[in-house]
Amino acid sequence: MKSLWNILFPAFIVVLMLCWASPFARAAEGKPNIVIILADDLGYGDLGCYGHPSVRTPNLDRMAAQGMRFTDFYSAAEVCTPSRAALLTGRYPIRSGMCHDRFRVLRRESTGHLPESEITLAEQLKGQGYATALIGKWHLGVWSNDPAGHPKRHGFDFNFGLPHSNDMNPAPGAPKGAPARLEQDPAWWQAPLYRGEEVIEKPADQTTLTKRYTEEAVKFIGAKKDAPFFLYMAHTFPHVPLFASEKFRGASPRGLYGDVVEEIDWSVGQILEALRAAGIEKNTLVIFTSDNGPWLTQGLAGGSAGLLRDGKGSTWEGGMRVPGIAWWPGKVPAQSICREVASTMDLFTTCSNLAGAKMPSDRPIDGVDILPLLTETGKAKREAYFYYRGTQLFAVRMGNWKAHYFTQPGYGTPKPEAHEPPLLFDVHVDPSENANVAAKHPEIIAEMAAAIARHRTTITPVPTQLEATVAAPK
């Protein structure tokens, strides 16, 4: 009798444990994986499926054909650091202090970083049992200047990549205008490549960055395929200086810029293929987008905003409207086009909800849940979308209307031009923002003024993170 008990009791315990664990296991299975692929300075017009004639992007075109292409998808800022802060927090960068009118982005000597009081999408998902990885460019804190800026302090289990933009460590011998050069010398650049907190290569060999980011991503997907995971794949390119691996160098009709974008396109194909190979494509939402518009002042090393006006650095459409492609077989309808406004900030809210994470209740969140758009089952609850340049609200969009209170070219013009009444465009009728119709629609401008007033009541001043620096960055 005792020996039977010796067998039955452990068996009973095992059964009990299975019963206890299985709903959790099922819940975990039900949580979709999230992959956000962010290109750097890629313009609205730079992909085949957005009309570029000579950049060949068969993988992204196929991703769009199998999923949803957004025509009115926005980054939350006109330059890198604020845009990334907004993507990860679901909040306009003015709320986190991750913007500045003069400095615009974190520099190599900056000690500021995404405040630890901010809640990132990585933290939201980690709280729901997700494995989290940042592969690529961070630019939300130079952790060699302040360890609190490291991605692990912001929800990422794993990181591989550069702390900031690839042009931020020019070598002493780099010529003037080196970033825009189409014939690059790797010796001009000395950015460090990190795995975790460790520098594994300095200077980073930029020619193989996209390739190595991709390998890391595929490895991460393979390793975490049984757990829910969040992969934030933040490419270093096509930010200048441009580098592509040997297989892509010289291959694109569009020249070096095309080589670099075509390698990113290849990378996207590898990631979708890895998801399929792992059999988890039906449980994974993949988003492809860009942190801001094309850097037009870089000449042929910069991209194209297509028919949109201006580019990176500006609050004209070309500065902030970017490619946006969503892919989730079985959930996001194939061959769908969404013409509603959506933004990178919405990914915080949408993905938090998908994972079952509670939305923070102690702070305004600007992102809205776009699952109804992604599944073509309804609208998103957005009143207005605000275009900030640094700390200043330059423009606002409501429905198809956009009003500019200030305008300023992305680069090269020292002062904004104020508009009273604001310039008003119907950006569906007039996507290139040529025909100011303010005089005809005072009622729209009045509505916008009210929306801005409401928005302003939600803004609490915070210190900027972009001013403080160390004397000698490591």
Place this chain on the structure above:
Amino acid sequence: MKSLWNILFPAFIVVLMLCWASPFARAAEGKPNIVIILADDLGYGDLGCYGHPSVRTPNLDRMAAQGMRFTDFYSAAEVCTPSRAALLTGRYPIRSGMCHDRFRVLRRESTGHLPESEITLAEQLKGQGYATALIGKWHLGVWSNDPAGHPKRHGFDFNFGLPHSNDMNPAPGAPKGAPARLEQDPAWWQAPLYRGEEVIEKPADQTTLTKRYTEEAVKFIGAKKDAPFFLYMAHTFPHVPLFASEKFRGASPRGLYGDVVEEIDWSVGQILEALRAAGIEKNTLVIFTSDNGPWLTQGLAGGSAGLLRDGKGSTWEGGMRVPGIAWWPGKVPAQSICREVASTMDLFTTCSNLAGAKMPSDRPIDGVDILPLLTETGKAKREAYFYYRGTQLFAVRMGNWKAHYFTQPGYGTPKPEAHEPPLLFDVHVDPSENANVAAKHPEIIAEMAAAIARHRTTITPVPTQLEATVAAPK
């Protein structure tokens, strides 16, 4: 015995007749139907599949997905009359006299027309037993001024549509700038609608033109489905003034211009559906393109060249590079993109060859056979593509290189600017034509000069057709 004979003899005759007829029937079956759909002033950036955010073109997008989208497809001229002359003859308009530096196109009072000595694609195909129809805008002769300008004198069995552009008969009461108005009054326009040689409506109700063109086209396809046929569907729109039928008016996010393009998109869908319903889609080549770039000076009533420079009237890319979509299920590979140069003139050569028509041997033909491109089996035999503005050669393209000897905005600038050496652009690397690289590539410019010299030896002066007029047009 005799009664058996009475049965067998007729049967014998029937069998004989079948034997005699069947190779012809097979030959006729083997000749593919040709459908050329030509939009008027539609820009490179105006379709969804070419990146427009707010013009919705699901039928053309699907046609491209089921067939081939050209990224470098050219009209043969920068404005309407010369472009159409070149399309139908396979020759630069300078060879037929269908161009002029000041008048640019035929006007309502013009007596000139496509010379009867010119051989049109309709004549080529008619000679091979094709039924031929022009539905839509002609603009190669105002036949009320000279009957030799009528399409039946140029190979078309059937015609239904307007003799010229829809803005050419303004009513006395039409206000200044009426064509560009987004709120149109049908009473401002008095163009005649013809069936054959008969005016069936004057003024033509332009709001239903696209709809009626489509109904005529579908009827023609149904009636001729057993014979090979050539349908030249030359839309009146989106040339200004813009009109759409009730179903489309006010429907497009892009406003009136979008309404008009979306109705053309619907029309394309109806034509492809009619081919399918007749069971002849696998024996029909359908080409969709435009006669020139968007008329930018018409403001929101004009289209978009996307990322290309300038528009209608100019020899910058935006003036002559246009959407080009080919569809032929089973022959043209689905989801294919062609980045080689192709042009409307090539349709003469390609379709003549497909139909088994001999190429004229007594004159230069500028179009080349693009069947190898359409079937992805090889290259087309083109040395260079020449950009004429009126009678003057402004630019040349060889491979990915384009040299401008003269430039001039499409409208509003009285004189061309000469360039010596020419401006040189790599239009694959630099599709927006921003970075002149002439200084770096004298060898390319030398090659181009030689190609131009060879081309010039083939040009014989002919009288222009665009000067002579009647005092009082009917």
